[in-house]
Amino acid sequence: MKKLQEKYNLFTAIALCFVVYVVLSWFMPTATLSSSGVTEGAAAPVGLFSLFYYPTYALGNFIQFGLIILALGAFYGVIAKTGVYGNLVTKYANKYKGKEKTFLIVITALLFIASSVLGVPFALLIIVPFIVAILTKLGFNKITTLASTFGSILLGNVGSTFGQSVAGTSSILLGLKLSEGLVPRLIFMVVIMVLFILFIATNTQTKVEKEIVEETPKKNKKGHEEKVTTEVSKKQDVLFLENEEVKNKKDSSLFILLLTTLIIAILAMFNWNEIFGISFFEDIYERIIAITIGDYPIFKNILSLTVPFGYWDSYELIALLLIAAIIIGWVYNLSIVDVIDGMKDGAKRLIKPAFYVTLANIVFALVMASTEAGNGNIAIYISSKLSTITEEFNFITPTLAGTLSSFFYNSYTQFFSYIGAVLSSGLESDLYVVMAFILQCTHSIMMMLLPTSLVLVTGLSMLDVKISDWLKYIGWLILQLIVIFLIILLIWILII
Helix, strand or coil, X not given: CHHHHHHXXXXXXXXXXXXXXXXXXXHCCXXXXXXXXXXXXXXXXXXXXXXXXXHHHHHHHCHHHHHHHHHHHHHHHHHHHCCCHHHHHHHHHHHCCCCHHHHHHHHHHHHHHHHHHHCCHHHHCCCHHHHHHHHHHCCECXXXXXXXXXXXXXXXXXXXXXXXXXXXXXXXXXXXXXXXXXXXXXXXXXXXXXXXXHHXXXXXXXXXCEEEXXXXXXXXXXXXXXXXXXXXXXXXXXXXXXXXXXXXXXXXXXXXXXXXXXXXXXXXHCCXXXXXXXXXXXXXXXXXXXXXXXXXXXXXXXXXXXXXXXXXXXXXXXXXXXXXXXXXXXXXXXXXXXXXXXXXXXXXXXXXXXXXXXXXXXXXXXXXXXXXXXCCEHHHHHHHHHHCCCCCCCCHHHHHHHHHHCCCCCCHHHHHHHHHXXXXXXXXXXXXXXXXXXXXXXXXXXXXXXXXXXXXXXXXXXXXXXXXXXXXXXXXXXXXXXXXXXXXHHHHHHHC
8 A cells, every 4th residue: 555655646645635625515615706795605515426527527628738748748759859869968967067056056046037037837848858857967866856947937936026827917917017016026036046046055965866886896915806886876867868869960959949949938928918018029920910912811821820929828839849849850850750759759758747737637627617617616715704804904814815725726817816806805905915925925835835736746747756755855945935925024014
Protein backbone atom coordinates (compact mmCIF):
# COMPACT_ATOMS: atom_id res chain seq x y z
CA MET A 1 0.00 0.00 0.00
CA LYS A 2 2.85 2.35 0.88
CA LYS A 3 4.57 1.67 -2.46
CA LEU A 4 1.29 2.27 -4.29
CA GLN A 5 0.82 5.60 -2.48
CA GLU A 6 4.38 6.69 -3.28
CA LYS A 7 4.01 5.77 -6.95
CA TYR A 8 0.72 7.66 -7.28
CA ASN A 9 1.56 10.43 -4.81
CA LEU A 10 0.13 13.25 -6.94
CA PHE A 11 -2.91 11.24 -8.02
CA THR A 12 -3.63 10.48 -4.36
CA ALA A 13 -3.42 14.18 -3.46
CA ILE A 14 -5.84 15.17 -6.24
CA ALA A 15 -8.19 12.33 -5.28
CA LEU A 16 -8.09 13.49 -1.65
CA CYS A 17 -9.21 16.98 -2.70
CA PHE A 18 -12.10 15.38 -4.59
CA VAL A 19 -13.07 13.35 -1.51
CA VAL A 20 -12.93 16.43 0.74
CA TYR A 21 -15.33 18.26 -1.58
CA VAL A 22 -17.67 15.26 -1.73
CA VAL A 23 -17.81 15.07 2.08
CA LEU A 24 -18.37 18.83 2.40
CA SER A 25 -21.16 18.70 -0.17
CA TRP A 26 -23.28 16.53 2.13
CA PHE A 27 -23.54 18.96 5.03
CA MET A 28 -22.26 22.37 3.86
CA PRO A 29 -24.97 24.71 2.49
CA THR A 30 -24.50 26.42 -0.85
CA ALA A 31 -25.21 29.95 -1.99
CA THR A 32 -25.87 31.67 -5.30
CA LEU A 33 -24.73 35.11 -6.39
CA SER A 34 -26.91 37.45 -8.45
CA SER A 35 -27.34 41.16 -9.04
CA SER A 36 -29.63 41.29 -6.01
CA GLY A 37 -27.02 39.74 -3.72
CA VAL A 38 -26.24 36.36 -2.17
CA THR A 39 -29.01 33.80 -1.70
CA GLU A 40 -28.39 30.84 0.58
CA GLY A 41 -29.54 27.39 -0.43
CA ALA A 42 -29.49 23.82 0.76
CA ALA A 43 -26.55 21.44 0.51
CA ALA A 44 -26.01 19.85 -2.92
CA PRO A 45 -24.65 16.36 -2.13
CA VAL A 46 -22.41 14.57 -4.62
CA GLY A 47 -24.02 11.15 -4.93
CA LEU A 48 -22.67 7.73 -5.88
CA PHE A 49 -23.23 8.15 -9.63
CA SER A 50 -21.49 11.54 -9.55
CA LEU A 51 -18.37 9.98 -8.03
CA PHE A 52 -17.71 8.47 -11.44
CA TYR A 53 -19.36 11.16 -13.55
CA TYR A 54 -17.40 14.21 -12.39
CA PRO A 55 -13.85 12.90 -12.97
CA THR A 56 -14.78 12.21 -16.60
CA TYR A 57 -16.61 15.54 -16.72
CA ALA A 58 -13.39 17.29 -15.63
CA LEU A 59 -11.32 15.43 -18.20
CA GLY A 60 -13.79 16.27 -20.96
CA ASN A 61 -14.34 19.94 -20.11
CA PHE A 62 -10.79 20.92 -19.22
CA ILE A 63 -8.93 18.87 -21.81
CA GLN A 64 -7.46 22.06 -23.32
CA PHE A 65 -4.91 22.26 -20.50
CA GLY A 66 -3.76 18.73 -21.19
CA LEU A 67 -3.58 19.51 -24.91
CA ILE A 68 -1.30 22.50 -24.20
CA ILE A 69 1.13 20.20 -22.38
CA LEU A 70 0.95 17.60 -25.15
CA ALA A 71 1.58 20.34 -27.75
CA LEU A 72 4.54 21.53 -25.68
CA GLY A 73 5.83 17.96 -25.69
CA ALA A 74 5.35 17.72 -29.46
CA PHE A 75 7.19 21.04 -29.91
CA TYR A 76 10.20 19.86 -27.90
CA GLY A 77 10.02 16.42 -29.48
CA VAL A 78 10.70 17.97 -32.89
CA ILE A 79 13.40 20.20 -31.38
CA ALA A 80 15.13 17.12 -29.96
CA LYS A 81 14.74 15.33 -33.30
CA THR A 82 16.89 17.98 -35.00
CA GLY A 83 19.90 16.68 -33.08
CA VAL A 84 20.89 20.28 -32.27
CA TYR A 85 19.07 20.63 -28.96
CA GLY A 86 21.79 18.73 -27.10
CA ASN A 87 24.43 21.11 -28.44
CA LEU A 88 22.38 24.11 -27.37
CA VAL A 89 21.80 22.80 -23.83
CA THR A 90 25.44 21.78 -23.42
CA LYS A 91 26.70 25.15 -24.72
CA TYR A 92 24.74 27.11 -22.13
CA ALA A 93 25.55 24.62 -19.37
CA ASN A 94 29.29 24.87 -20.14
CA LYS A 95 29.04 28.66 -20.22
CA TYR A 96 27.92 28.66 -16.59
CA LYS A 97 30.18 25.88 -15.28
CA GLY A 98 31.65 27.22 -12.07
CA LYS A 99 28.94 29.90 -11.98
CA GLU A 100 25.99 27.59 -11.38
CA LYS A 101 24.50 29.67 -8.56
CA THR A 102 24.65 32.79 -10.75
CA PHE A 103 22.63 31.07 -13.47
CA LEU A 104 20.15 29.77 -10.88
CA ILE A 105 19.64 33.25 -9.41
CA VAL A 106 19.31 34.97 -12.79
CA ILE A 107 16.77 32.45 -14.13
CA THR A 108 14.75 32.54 -10.92
CA ALA A 109 14.60 36.35 -11.01
CA LEU A 110 13.74 36.55 -14.73
CA LEU A 111 10.88 34.05 -14.54
CA PHE A 112 9.57 35.66 -11.35
CA ILE A 113 9.58 39.16 -12.89
CA ALA A 114 8.05 37.91 -16.16
CA SER A 115 5.25 36.23 -14.23
CA SER A 116 4.66 39.28 -12.02
CA VAL A 117 4.60 41.76 -14.89
CA LEU A 118 2.97 39.64 -17.62
CA GLY A 119 0.95 36.94 -15.87
CA VAL A 120 0.80 34.51 -18.80
CA PRO A 121 1.96 31.25 -17.15
CA PHE A 122 1.28 28.85 -20.01
CA ALA A 123 3.14 31.10 -22.47
CA LEU A 124 6.14 31.14 -20.11
CA LEU A 125 6.10 27.33 -20.01
CA ILE A 126 7.45 27.36 -23.58
CA ILE A 127 10.96 28.17 -22.32
CA VAL A 128 10.81 26.09 -19.11
CA PRO A 129 11.87 22.64 -20.50
CA PHE A 130 14.97 24.29 -22.02
CA ILE A 131 15.85 25.93 -18.69
CA VAL A 132 15.16 22.66 -16.86
CA ALA A 133 17.59 20.87 -19.18
CA ILE A 134 20.36 23.42 -18.50
CA LEU A 135 19.81 23.30 -14.72
CA THR A 136 19.96 19.50 -14.87
CA LYS A 137 23.23 19.65 -16.81
CA LEU A 138 24.60 22.03 -14.18
CA GLY A 139 23.93 19.42 -11.52
CA PHE A 140 20.95 20.89 -9.67
CA ASN A 141 18.51 18.41 -8.20
CA LYS A 142 14.88 18.12 -9.27
CA ILE A 143 13.30 20.05 -6.42
CA THR A 144 15.68 23.03 -6.86
CA THR A 145 14.96 22.99 -10.59
CA LEU A 146 11.21 22.85 -9.87
CA ALA A 147 11.43 25.81 -7.49
CA SER A 148 13.54 27.92 -9.86
CA THR A 149 11.20 27.42 -12.83
CA PHE A 150 7.61 26.48 -12.00
CA GLY A 151 7.98 27.87 -8.46
CA SER A 152 9.15 31.24 -9.80
CA ILE A 153 6.12 31.47 -12.10
CA LEU A 154 3.78 30.67 -9.22
CA LEU A 155 5.46 33.09 -6.84
CA GLY A 156 5.35 35.80 -9.51
CA ASN A 157 1.55 35.57 -9.26
CA VAL A 158 1.78 36.17 -5.49
CA GLY A 159 3.68 39.38 -6.22
CA SER A 160 1.67 40.23 -9.34
CA THR A 161 2.09 43.87 -10.39
CA PHE A 162 0.67 44.13 -13.91
CA GLY A 163 0.14 40.42 -14.57
CA GLN A 164 -2.96 39.82 -16.63
CA SER A 165 -3.95 36.57 -14.94
CA VAL A 166 -3.98 38.08 -11.42
CA ALA A 167 -3.51 41.84 -10.76
CA GLY A 168 -4.86 42.72 -14.20
CA THR A 169 -7.95 40.58 -13.71
CA SER A 170 -8.68 42.15 -10.30
CA SER A 171 -8.36 45.69 -11.69
CA ILE A 172 -10.51 45.02 -14.74
CA LEU A 173 -13.32 43.32 -12.78
CA LEU A 174 -13.39 46.06 -10.13
CA GLY A 175 -13.04 48.90 -12.64
CA LEU A 176 -9.76 50.04 -11.06
CA LYS A 177 -6.63 51.45 -12.64
CA LEU A 178 -3.57 49.24 -12.36
CA SER A 179 -1.73 52.17 -10.82
CA GLU A 180 -4.04 51.98 -7.80
CA GLY A 181 -2.32 49.96 -5.08
CA LEU A 182 0.76 49.53 -7.27
CA VAL A 183 3.25 50.76 -4.64
CA PRO A 184 2.37 48.10 -2.02
CA ARG A 185 2.32 45.46 -4.76
CA LEU A 186 5.76 46.54 -5.98
CA ILE A 187 7.17 46.52 -2.45
CA PHE A 188 5.74 43.06 -1.85
CA MET A 189 7.08 41.85 -5.20
CA VAL A 190 10.64 43.03 -4.50
CA VAL A 191 10.67 41.67 -0.94
CA ILE A 192 9.41 38.20 -1.83
CA MET A 193 11.67 37.96 -4.90
CA VAL A 194 14.76 38.68 -2.77
CA LEU A 195 13.49 36.29 -0.12
CA PHE A 196 12.86 33.55 -2.68
CA ILE A 197 16.28 33.93 -4.31
CA LEU A 198 17.99 33.74 -0.92
CA PHE A 199 15.85 30.74 -0.02
CA ILE A 200 16.86 28.82 -3.15
CA ALA A 201 20.50 29.94 -3.35
CA THR A 202 21.32 29.26 0.30
CA ASN A 203 19.59 25.88 0.46
CA THR A 204 22.22 23.30 1.38
CA GLN A 205 20.63 20.61 -0.77
CA THR A 206 20.52 22.25 -4.19
CA LYS A 207 22.78 19.73 -5.91
CA VAL A 208 22.16 16.13 -6.92
CA GLU A 209 23.04 13.59 -4.23
CA LYS A 210 26.43 11.93 -4.45
CA GLU A 211 27.02 8.21 -4.71
CA ILE A 212 30.13 6.10 -4.19
CA VAL A 213 31.39 4.40 -7.36
CA GLU A 214 34.05 1.70 -7.38
CA GLU A 215 36.79 2.11 -9.97
CA THR A 216 39.20 -0.49 -11.37
CA PRO A 217 41.35 -1.80 -8.48
CA LYS A 218 44.93 -0.49 -8.44
CA LYS A 219 48.05 -2.24 -7.18
CA ASN A 220 49.95 -0.69 -4.30
CA LYS A 221 53.75 -0.70 -3.84
CA LYS A 222 53.63 -4.22 -2.42
CA GLY A 223 51.75 -5.50 -5.47
CA HIS A 224 48.44 -5.95 -3.67
CA GLU A 225 45.25 -4.74 -5.27
CA GLU A 226 43.38 -2.00 -3.45
CA LYS A 227 39.83 -0.86 -3.96
CA VAL A 228 39.53 2.64 -5.36
CA THR A 229 36.30 4.56 -4.94
CA THR A 230 35.21 7.99 -6.06
CA GLU A 231 32.25 10.19 -5.18
CA VAL A 232 30.15 11.28 -8.17
CA SER A 233 26.76 12.90 -8.66
CA LYS A 234 23.89 10.53 -9.40
CA LYS A 235 23.00 10.62 -13.07
CA GLN A 236 19.87 12.57 -14.04
CA ASP A 237 18.14 12.34 -17.40
CA VAL A 238 18.04 15.63 -19.29
CA LEU A 239 14.46 16.51 -20.25
CA PHE A 240 13.78 15.66 -23.93
CA LEU A 241 17.33 14.38 -24.37
CA GLU A 242 16.91 11.04 -22.63
CA ASN A 243 17.29 9.00 -25.82
CA GLU A 244 18.17 11.54 -28.50
CA GLU A 245 21.29 11.46 -30.63
CA VAL A 246 23.34 14.69 -30.65
CA LYS A 247 24.58 15.90 -34.05
CA ASN A 248 27.09 18.59 -34.94
CA LYS A 249 24.92 21.27 -36.48
CA LYS A 250 24.56 24.99 -35.90
CA ASP A 251 22.31 25.69 -32.93
CA SER A 252 21.88 29.48 -33.27
CA SER A 253 18.83 29.13 -35.54
CA LEU A 254 17.14 26.81 -33.06
CA PHE A 255 17.63 29.24 -30.19
CA ILE A 256 16.21 32.10 -32.29
CA LEU A 257 13.17 30.00 -33.28
CA LEU A 258 12.59 28.96 -29.67
CA LEU A 259 12.84 32.55 -28.46
CA THR A 260 10.59 33.80 -31.29
CA THR A 261 7.89 31.27 -30.36
CA LEU A 262 8.05 32.44 -26.74
CA ILE A 263 7.82 36.13 -27.70
CA ILE A 264 4.87 35.57 -30.05
CA ALA A 265 3.02 33.65 -27.33
CA ILE A 266 3.62 36.42 -24.77
CA LEU A 267 2.61 39.20 -27.17
CA ALA A 268 -0.50 37.31 -28.25
CA MET A 269 -1.72 36.17 -24.81
CA PHE A 270 -1.15 39.40 -22.87
CA ASN A 271 -4.06 41.81 -23.29
CA TRP A 272 -2.18 45.04 -24.01
CA ASN A 273 -5.34 47.05 -24.63
CA GLU A 274 -7.18 46.22 -21.41
CA ILE A 275 -4.08 46.35 -19.19
CA PHE A 276 -2.13 49.28 -20.65
CA GLY A 277 -4.56 50.77 -23.17
CA ILE A 278 -2.25 49.84 -26.07
CA SER A 279 -4.30 48.96 -29.16
CA PHE A 280 -1.30 48.54 -31.48
CA PHE A 281 -1.60 44.77 -31.86
CA GLU A 282 -5.35 44.87 -32.44
CA ASP A 283 -4.84 47.56 -35.07
CA ILE A 284 -2.19 45.46 -36.83
CA TYR A 285 -4.55 42.47 -36.82
CA GLU A 286 -7.37 44.52 -38.33
CA ARG A 287 -5.08 45.83 -41.08
CA ILE A 288 -3.78 42.35 -41.94
CA ILE A 289 -7.19 40.69 -42.23
CA ALA A 290 -8.47 43.69 -44.21
CA ILE A 291 -5.98 43.02 -47.04
CA THR A 292 -7.81 41.71 -50.08
CA ILE A 293 -7.04 40.61 -53.60
CA GLY A 294 -10.00 41.97 -55.49
CA ASP A 295 -12.77 41.30 -53.02
CA TYR A 296 -11.13 38.17 -51.62
CA PRO A 297 -9.81 38.53 -48.01
CA ILE A 298 -6.62 36.60 -48.69
CA PHE A 299 -4.89 36.78 -45.29
CA LYS A 300 -8.08 36.34 -43.29
CA ASN A 301 -8.80 33.07 -45.10
CA ILE A 302 -5.20 31.79 -45.20
CA LEU A 303 -4.48 32.45 -41.52
CA SER A 304 -8.02 31.70 -40.29
CA LEU A 305 -7.29 33.96 -37.34
CA THR A 306 -10.42 35.24 -35.64
CA VAL A 307 -8.66 36.37 -32.46
CA PRO A 308 -6.25 39.35 -32.50
CA PHE A 309 -3.04 39.56 -30.48
CA GLY A 310 -3.85 40.15 -26.85
CA TYR A 311 -6.82 37.77 -26.83
CA TRP A 312 -5.19 34.42 -27.58
CA ASP A 313 -6.06 31.54 -25.27
CA SER A 314 -5.41 27.82 -24.96
CA TYR A 315 -6.26 26.64 -28.46
CA GLU A 316 -4.35 29.44 -30.20
CA LEU A 317 -1.31 28.55 -28.09
CA ILE A 318 -1.65 24.89 -29.09
CA ALA A 319 -1.77 25.88 -32.76
CA LEU A 320 1.28 28.14 -32.36
CA LEU A 321 3.33 25.34 -30.79
CA LEU A 322 2.45 22.86 -33.52
CA ILE A 323 3.10 25.38 -36.34
CA ALA A 324 6.43 26.35 -34.73
CA ALA A 325 7.37 22.66 -34.52
CA ILE A 326 6.68 22.20 -38.23
CA ILE A 327 8.74 25.31 -39.08
CA ILE A 328 11.66 24.04 -36.98
CA GLY A 329 11.45 20.69 -38.76
CA TRP A 330 11.53 22.48 -42.12
CA VAL A 331 14.50 24.70 -41.15
CA TYR A 332 16.51 21.62 -40.11
CA ASN A 333 15.48 19.57 -43.16
CA LEU A 334 13.55 16.95 -41.23
CA SER A 335 11.32 14.67 -43.24
CA ILE A 336 7.58 14.60 -42.60
CA VAL A 337 8.05 11.20 -40.96
CA ASP A 338 10.73 12.62 -38.62
CA VAL A 339 8.53 15.57 -37.67
CA ILE A 340 5.57 13.30 -36.91
CA ASP A 341 7.79 10.88 -34.97
CA GLY A 342 9.29 13.78 -33.03
CA MET A 343 5.85 15.12 -32.15
CA LYS A 344 4.67 11.67 -31.13
CA ASP A 345 7.72 10.95 -28.96
CA GLY A 346 7.63 14.39 -27.33
CA ALA A 347 3.90 14.21 -26.59
CA LYS A 348 4.38 10.72 -25.16
CA ARG A 349 7.08 12.10 -22.84
CA LEU A 350 4.54 14.54 -21.34
CA ILE A 351 1.42 12.39 -21.39
CA LYS A 352 1.48 12.00 -17.60
CA PRO A 353 1.70 15.77 -16.91
CA ALA A 354 -1.05 16.30 -19.51
CA PHE A 355 -3.30 13.84 -17.69
CA TYR A 356 -2.62 15.33 -14.26
CA VAL A 357 -3.05 18.97 -15.31
CA THR A 358 -6.47 18.07 -16.72
CA LEU A 359 -7.49 16.02 -13.68
CA ALA A 360 -6.34 18.84 -11.37
CA ASN A 361 -9.53 20.69 -12.38
CA ILE A 362 -11.74 18.09 -10.66
CA VAL A 363 -12.81 20.30 -7.71
CA PHE A 364 -13.24 23.35 -9.94
CA ALA A 365 -15.38 21.21 -12.28
CA LEU A 366 -17.63 20.26 -9.37
CA VAL A 367 -17.99 23.91 -8.35
CA MET A 368 -18.78 25.15 -11.85
CA ALA A 369 -21.23 22.30 -12.52
CA SER A 370 -23.05 23.06 -9.28
CA THR A 371 -23.11 26.79 -10.10
CA GLU A 372 -24.40 26.23 -13.64
CA ALA A 373 -27.11 23.87 -12.33
CA GLY A 374 -28.44 26.72 -10.19
CA ASN A 375 -27.40 25.11 -6.91
CA GLY A 376 -24.77 27.74 -6.17
CA ASN A 377 -21.61 26.59 -4.46
CA ILE A 378 -19.96 26.14 -1.10
CA ALA A 379 -17.28 28.78 -1.64
CA ILE A 380 -19.86 31.56 -2.08
CA TYR A 381 -21.62 30.43 1.11
CA ILE A 382 -18.38 30.42 3.14
CA SER A 383 -17.29 33.83 1.82
CA SER A 384 -20.73 35.32 2.43
CA LYS A 385 -20.81 34.10 6.03
CA LEU A 386 -17.31 35.38 6.74
CA SER A 387 -18.04 38.78 5.18
CA THR A 388 -20.96 39.37 7.58
CA ILE A 389 -19.09 38.57 10.79
CA THR A 390 -18.27 42.25 11.32
CA GLU A 391 -19.94 45.38 9.99
CA GLU A 392 -16.66 47.25 9.55
CA PHE A 393 -13.99 46.16 7.06
CA ASN A 394 -11.19 44.08 8.53
CA PHE A 395 -8.41 42.18 6.76
CA ILE A 396 -8.93 38.91 8.64
CA THR A 397 -12.26 37.83 7.13
CA PRO A 398 -11.32 38.40 3.44
CA THR A 399 -7.97 36.69 4.13
CA LEU A 400 -9.78 33.64 5.51
CA ALA A 401 -12.37 33.74 2.73
CA GLY A 402 -9.69 33.98 0.05
CA THR A 403 -7.64 31.18 1.57
CA LEU A 404 -10.55 28.76 1.98
CA SER A 405 -12.16 29.58 -1.37
CA SER A 406 -8.89 28.91 -3.22
CA PHE A 407 -9.52 25.23 -2.59
CA PHE A 408 -12.60 25.44 -4.81
CA TYR A 409 -11.25 27.68 -7.58
CA ASN A 410 -7.97 27.12 -9.41
CA SER A 411 -8.96 29.77 -11.96
CA TYR A 412 -8.22 33.23 -10.57
CA THR A 413 -10.67 34.88 -12.98
CA GLN A 414 -13.57 32.74 -11.74
CA PHE A 415 -12.33 32.99 -8.15
CA PHE A 416 -12.32 36.78 -8.23
CA SER A 417 -15.55 37.01 -10.25
CA TYR A 418 -17.46 35.23 -7.48
CA ILE A 419 -15.51 35.64 -4.25
CA GLY A 420 -14.40 39.18 -5.07
CA ALA A 421 -18.00 40.13 -5.84
CA VAL A 422 -19.21 38.70 -2.53
CA LEU A 423 -16.53 40.40 -0.45
CA SER A 424 -16.76 43.78 -2.23
CA SER A 425 -20.53 44.01 -1.80
CA GLY A 426 -21.25 47.04 0.38
CA LEU A 427 -17.56 47.88 0.56
CA GLU A 428 -16.38 51.46 0.10
CA SER A 429 -14.65 51.90 -3.25
CA ASP A 430 -11.39 53.10 -1.68
CA LEU A 431 -11.08 49.69 0.00
CA TYR A 432 -11.45 47.75 -3.26
CA VAL A 433 -7.73 47.86 -3.95
CA VAL A 434 -6.92 46.45 -0.48
CA MET A 435 -9.40 43.63 -0.91
CA ALA A 436 -7.98 42.88 -4.37
CA PHE A 437 -4.47 42.67 -2.89
CA ILE A 438 -5.68 40.28 -0.19
CA LEU A 439 -7.36 37.95 -2.69
CA GLN A 440 -4.39 38.10 -5.05
CA CYS A 441 -1.99 37.00 -2.32
CA THR A 442 -4.17 34.38 -0.65
CA HIS A 443 -5.18 32.63 -3.88
CA SER A 444 -1.67 32.71 -5.36
CA ILE A 445 -0.05 31.41 -2.16
CA MET A 446 -2.54 28.54 -2.05
CA MET A 447 -1.73 27.73 -5.69
CA MET A 448 1.83 27.04 -4.53
CA LEU A 449 0.51 24.34 -2.20
CA LEU A 450 -2.66 22.75 -3.55
CA PRO A 451 -2.63 19.75 -5.94
CA THR A 452 -5.35 21.51 -7.92
CA SER A 453 -2.89 24.21 -9.06
CA LEU A 454 -2.31 23.73 -12.79
CA VAL A 455 1.25 25.10 -12.94
CA LEU A 456 2.31 23.24 -9.79
CA VAL A 457 0.84 19.94 -10.96
CA THR A 458 2.53 20.33 -14.35
CA GLY A 459 5.88 20.91 -12.69
CA LEU A 460 5.55 18.10 -10.16
CA SER A 461 4.57 15.53 -12.78
CA MET A 462 7.05 16.75 -15.41
CA LEU A 463 9.99 16.52 -13.00
CA ASP A 464 8.70 13.51 -11.03
CA VAL A 465 8.74 15.33 -7.68
CA LYS A 466 6.42 14.13 -4.93
CA ILE A 467 4.01 16.75 -3.66
CA SER A 468 4.90 15.75 -0.09
CA ASP A 469 8.58 16.53 -0.78
CA TRP A 470 7.61 19.85 -2.35
CA LEU A 471 5.53 20.86 0.67
CA LYS A 472 8.41 19.99 3.02
CA TYR A 473 10.76 22.05 0.87
CA ILE A 474 8.57 25.12 0.38
CA GLY A 475 6.73 25.17 3.72
CA TRP A 476 9.14 27.47 5.58
CA LEU A 477 9.14 29.98 2.71
CA ILE A 478 5.33 30.04 2.67
CA LEU A 479 5.25 30.85 6.38
CA GLN A 480 7.63 33.76 5.77
CA LEU A 481 5.48 34.97 2.87
CA ILE A 482 2.37 34.96 5.05
CA VAL A 483 4.11 37.00 7.76
CA ILE A 484 5.40 39.58 5.25
CA PHE A 485 1.97 39.76 3.58
CA LEU A 486 0.25 40.43 6.92
CA ILE A 487 2.82 43.10 7.90
CA ILE A 488 2.45 44.98 4.60
CA LEU A 489 -1.33 44.65 4.78
CA LEU A 490 -1.47 45.96 8.35
CA ILE A 491 0.73 48.98 7.53
CA TRP A 492 -1.36 49.68 4.42
CA ILE A 493 -4.64 49.61 6.36
CA LEU A 494 -3.24 51.87 9.11
CA ILE A 495 -2.09 54.39 6.48
CA ILE A 496 -5.45 54.60 4.69
